[in-house]
Amino acid sequence: xxxxxxxxxxxxxxxxxxxxxxxxxxxxxxxxxxxxxxxxxxxxxxxxxxxxxxxxxxxxxxxxxxxxxxxxxxxxxxxxxxxxxxxxxxxxxxxxxxxxxxxxxxxxxxxxxxxxxxxxxxxxxxxxxxxxxxxxxxxxxxxxxxxxxxxxxxxxxxxxxxxxxxxxxxxxxxxxxxxxxxxxxxxxxx
Amino acid sequence: xxxxxxxxxxxxxxxxxxxxxxxxxxxxxxxxxxxxxxxxxxxxxxxxxxxxxxxxxxxxxxxxxxxxxxxxxxxxxxxxxxxxxxxxxxxxxxxxxxxxxxxxxxxxxxxxxxxxxxxxxxxxxxxxxxxxxxxxxxxxxxxxxxxxxxxxxxxxxxxxxxxxxxxxxxxxxxxxxxxxxxxxxxxxxxxxxxxxxxxxxxxxxxxxxxxxxxxxxxxxxxxxxxxxxxxxxxxxxxxxxxxxxxxxxxxxxxxxxxxxxx
Numbered sequence: 001x002x003x004x005x006x007x008x009x010x011x012x013x014x015x016x017x018x019x020x021x022x023x024x025x026x027x028x029x030x031x032x033x034x035x036x037x038x039x040x041x042x043x044x045x046x047x048x049x050x051x052x053x054x055x056x057x058x059x060x061x062x063x064x065x066x067x068x069x070x071x072x073x074x075x076x077x078x079x080x081x082x083x084x085x086x087x088x089x090x091x092x093x094x095x096x097x098x099x100x101x102x103x104x105x106x107x108x109x110x111x112x113x114x115x116x117x118x119x120x121x122x123x124x125x126x127x128x129x130x131x132x133x134x135x136x137x138x139x140x141x142x143x144x145x146x147x148x149x150x151x152x153x154x155x156x157x158x159x160x161x162x163x164x165x166x167x168x169x170x171x172x173x174x175x176x177x178x179x180x181x182x183x184x185x186x187x188x189x190x
Numbered sequence: 191x192x193x194x195x196x197x198x199x200x201x202x203x204x205x206x207x208x209x210x211x212x213x214x215x216x217x218x219x220x221x222x223x224x225x226x227x228x229x230x231x232x233x234x235x236x237x238x239x240x241x242x243x244x245x246x247x248x249x250x251x252x253x254x255x256x257x258x259x260x261x262x263x264x265x266x267x268x269x270x271x272x273x274x275x276x277x278x279x280x281x282x283x284x285x286x287x288x289x290x291x292x293x294x295x296x297x298x299x300x301x302x303x304x305x306x307x308x309x310x311x312x313x314x315x316x317x318x319x320x321x322x323x324x325x326x327x328x329x330x331x332x333x334x335x336x337x338x339x340x341x342x343x344x345x346x347x348x349x350x351x352x353x354x355x356x357x358x359x360x361x362x363x364x365x366x367x368x369x370x371x372x373x374x375x376x377x378x379x380x381x382x383x384x385x386x387x388x389x390x391x392x393x394x395x396x397x398x399x400x401x402x403x404x405x406x407x408x409x410x411x412x413x414x415x416x417x418x419x420x421x422x423x424x425x426x427x428x429x430x431x432x433x434x435x436x437x438x439x440x441x442x443x444x445x446x447x448x449x450x451x452x
Contacts, residue, residue: 056294074250103254104325106332138364164341166243174236190332 024059027094029058031064041080042169045123046080052111055102062088063096069107072170087124109189125172126150126182130190151175154186160184199269199273206382209282210389211323212272213379214311214427215255216283219273219354221304222248223440224291240340240409244301247333254326261322274444278433285424287370295348295358299366302341306402307373310335310395318349319387342406360412367415372422373399378399 003111022030035049035057048054048068056067068083070078082099089097109128112120117127148160157179172185202208225245232238253269258266271387287304291297312334315327348355373392380391407414443450 070250070329071252072246072247072325073254074246076246080192091218102325104321104328106325106329165343166236166240167337168239170243170246188336190336 011043012024027059027064028057029096030092031059031066031089034094035066035085036089038081038084038088041077041084043123043125045118045119046112046116048114050113050119052087052113052116053081053107061189063098064094065098065100067100067102069102071107075170077169100170108188109187120187124153125126126153126184126186128189148175148186150175150186152180152182154182155180162186198275199277199280200265200271202267202272202276202280203265205261205263206379207320207386207388208259208378210383211259212263212280212282213253213284214315215252215259215272216281217249217425218255218308219252220227220281220283220436221287221300222252223247223436224287225297225301225356227291228297229343237294237356240322241297241354244337244340247330247337251326251330253429254330255323258322258326262320270360270444274441276427278437279427281429281433281437282425282427283317284369284372285422285430286366286429287371288424289365289369290432292362292365293358295355296365297346298344299362300339301337302345302406303366303370303403305334305338305341305391306399307395309338310398310402311390311392314395316392318389323388339426345406345412346410349407349412356411363412364405364415368418368420369422371418373421375421375425375428 001132025122027109032049040046040047042050043102051071051120054066055069056065058065058067068078068085070084080100085099088098089095104132110130110132112127124151148162150157150160151158152160155177157177159178160175161178162173163176163183166172167174167185171187171190173188174183175186176183202212222245225241225248228238228241228245230238232241252273256269256272260269284304286300289300290294301394310332312331316324316331318324318327345359349359350356351359374396376393376443378393380393383389384391384394404414424430424433
């Protein structure tokens with residue numbers, strides 16, 4: 001942890017003069033607030049913080065360390081997220097930012113915040129139901145047409161069906177409302 | 191690529207921990223490459239998306255495992271060098287995953303066999319003495335569960351489907367069954383992994399794998415073929431005739447343009 005010492009601070013970018021380095025705690029709080037504005041590139045209504053992929057922010061002597069956890073092993077967005085996080089914190093004048101990837105414990109959709117769930121639904125994506133992450137979902141046999149228990153995010157009808165186990169990204173599945181006819185996505189619980 | 195390095199092949203360590211990780215990482219890598227070939231060719235759009243999504247998960251898992259293999263090897267090999275710069279005999283994937291995709295029946299049956307095996311493996315690897323491997327496995331097991339569910343749905347739907355789909359699925363099972371004994375052949379690499387706590391002997395997963403898969407084959411009304419005499423040996427580096435061609439595809443860019451990046 002750094003303190004408000006008078007020595008020149010290495011995280012002071014030239015473009016963002018910061019004559020009075022903030023105490024570590026305050027920098028961490030500001031960083032969390034900035035992270036509320038960094039949106040997921042593939043679902044650009046929820047922030048990386050709402051998604052629960054920011055595990056920690058730690059002020060250190062030369063700036064900030066941000067601990068991120070990937071959603072899926074092959075998620076192609078993670079590199080863009082890493083860059084967006086560094087850019088946003090750098091632009092806020094919070095100094096040198098290091099991102100550390102942490103795999104364990106594995107990310108679960110249970111970490112998506114209430115706010116995140118509300119935003120997903122408004123965007124037309126049904127948020128994930130709670131999951132027992134250690135046991136997963138029991139095997140079940142799916143008929144060709146899969147009736148679902150999900151309510152349509154557009155008209156709230158429960159008469160919906162699953163069209164595809166995979167959607168536009170690895171984390172979503174594709175559904176259709178049989179009442180209003182609109183397609184919608186579901187953020188799969190993992 | 192680092193200055194001074196060229197496109198010459200690298201040689202990997204015969205250290206059993208490295209070999210154990212390469213078997214796993216290469217199996218994920220080569221299956222991902224095969225599934226990627228379906229992009230734009232699957233019978234329906236939903237399955238095109240599914241196959242490539244699963245390829246992406248497998249590729250992510252392969253990257254993590256190969257990176258870890260390189261760290262344990264301590265010869266400075268990163269995931270790209272391990273993926274692109276080895277010769278055929280240094281790839282240690284199961285032979286099954288390098289076989290051509292064949293028809294959709296063979297593809298979903300292979301996915302089911304592999305997801306069942308990988309799920310069992312990842313579950314046990316989550317408790318590995320190597321904490322990084324344990325962390326990789328803790329993530330991957332969730333993905334393998336979903337892959338298995340999806341593939342099992344198709345095995346049942348096609349096996350217990352029309353006359354044509356049932357015939358194709360039964361044919362696929364006969365072809366696939368030749369390559370299953372290799373999964374569970376025990377050797378010194380497995381012994382090392384089990385005794386060091388790195389991971390399970392693959393042979394020890396045999397009973398659970400058979401119980402799980404035969405339950406689905408019963409549901410799909412598929413007949414189990416007899417135990418084959420043939421033994422494939424991909425995980426010891428002796429591959430089928432198909433391996434050279436898939437590596438030519440996989441390695442072409444890095445061999446032609448060393449160090450090329452996006």
